Amino acid sequence: MRDMGGDQVEEAVAGALALLRAATGQDWGVKAGRLDWSCRRTAEHIASDLIAYAGQLAGRPTDRYVPFDITFAECESVEDVLDVVEATGALFSAAIRATPREVRAFHPYPFRSANREGFAAMGVTEVLAHTHDIAEGLGIAYEPPAALCEDVLTRIFPHVRPGPDHWRTLLWATGRGELPGRAPLPTWRWSNNLVIPAERLTLQGVTPAAAADLCAGGTGGFEWIEGGPFESTRDAAGAIVKAYEAGVHRPEWGMFVLVRREDGRAVGGMGFHGVPDEEGRAEVGYDLAEFARGNGYATEALRALSAWALAREDVTSLFATVDRTNSLSQGVISRTGFTLVSEDEEQYAYELRG
Incomplete structure (x- = not known):
């Protein structure tokens, strides 16, 4: 799996600067595309x-932005401003690598935190989208590498159905363009992965990029213990x-x-096997590597x-099925508080109500 990190930030910044430095002689006081801001x-x-x-x-704060700002x-x-873009891009890349x-x-947004991959993807999105805005305002052509756009889409736009053109899809996803068969977006948000804390573990949401790597036989960007990931984890990644x-994936109802x-x-x-149904019931599944x-x-x-x-508020109960021969999983589901509600020749069905 291709990493999302400092290399991608540097690539995005370098491409933007190569384009914009060639246009410093133009009037940067004009509006930048659809924004109310000037190009500068x-x-x-x-x-x-x-x-x-x-x-x-x-700084790694957990509840706010670090309270500082820069002044121009x-x-x-404009050349001075672009020098600052170059310097801040280098500082950001170094921070990601460290x-x-x-x-x-x-x-x-939306889950109150992001890891280095999420911040890298957000930074690249800011560079690509706003370079597009400036280029549109100055009347010059701009199209970043498709791989950069795909990196961003598969990390922080898991809710956006892929299109045939990654750049056009990213422009649509950020409210900047049109795609056949899709209504324009009046507002938009990206979505970093959800992480749920437990005592000895964290449950880390799997992005489409990680899921694709897992179902193809890779690690998904995780460091696994011996024997992991288990085959059903790869199958679940394929479903993601x-x-x-x-275009129906909702990250909080996916895989961790x-x-x-x-x-x-x-x-x-x-x-989860998908979003809750109309009655507010969601189905869960799980597995562990053998040595865990x-x-x-x-x-x-x-x-x-x-x-x-x-x-x-949208969940009333959880549901799970366990093979009759899987006594270990039956123990897990029972200790968690699920109760047996039905059975057949092959499986037990359990429910946990809120």
């Missing part, structure tokens, strides 16, 4: 975002990919990888996932 103000915004994200990864009072020309994988910092490609706090290693997978079994991980994770789900 939009370039300043790019730099402000890059340094703000670097500050989040460096000393920038006498941040361990498990670190998360505050970002308000199909839902994403169909169970990661140990003590060493950052993945031990299994857990998640017998430690109470599945019970701990299922309790955390169940508590998160049943605290929502």
Whole structure:
């Protein structure tokens, strides 16, 4: 799986600067595309975002943005502003590379945090989208590499159905363009992965990029213990990919990888079979790598996932099926508080109500 990190930020910034520095002789006081900002103000915004994200990864606050800002009072020309964009891009890339994988910092939407991959994807999106705005205002052509756009879409736009053209899809997803068969977006948001804490584990939401890698035989970007991931984890990842490609994937109702706090290693997978039905019932499933079994991980994770789900207004109950021969899984489901509601020749069916 292609990483999302400092290399992508540098690629995005370098491509933007190559285009914009060739147009510094134009009037940057004009509006930037559909924005109310001027082209110069939009370039300043790019730099402000890059340094703000670097500050989040460096300071690692959990409840707010680090309270600092940069000023452009000393920038006498557009060239000066672009120099600041270059410098803040380098600082942001360095911060990403210095941040361990498990670190998360505050970002308000939608789940109150992001990891280094999420911040990298947000930074690249800011660069690509606002370079487009400036280019549109100046009347020059701009199209970033398709791979960069796909990197962003499969990390922080899991709810957006892929299109035949990654750049046009990203423009539509950020309210900047049209796609055949899709209504324009009056408002838009990206979506970092959800992480649910447990005592010894974190349940880390799997992005479409990670799911595609898992179902293709890769690690999904996780460091697995021996014997992981289990085959049913790869099967569940394949279901995530199909839902994403169909445009019906909702990240909070997808798949989570169970990661140990003590060493950052993945031990299994857990998640939902889709969004809650009309009655508010959601189905759950899980597995562990063989060498992780017998430690109470599945019970701990299922309790955390169940508590998160049943605290929502749109969920009334959780449902799970377990093979009659799988006594270990029956123990997990019972210890979590599920009760047996039906059975057939092959399976038991359990329910947990809120």
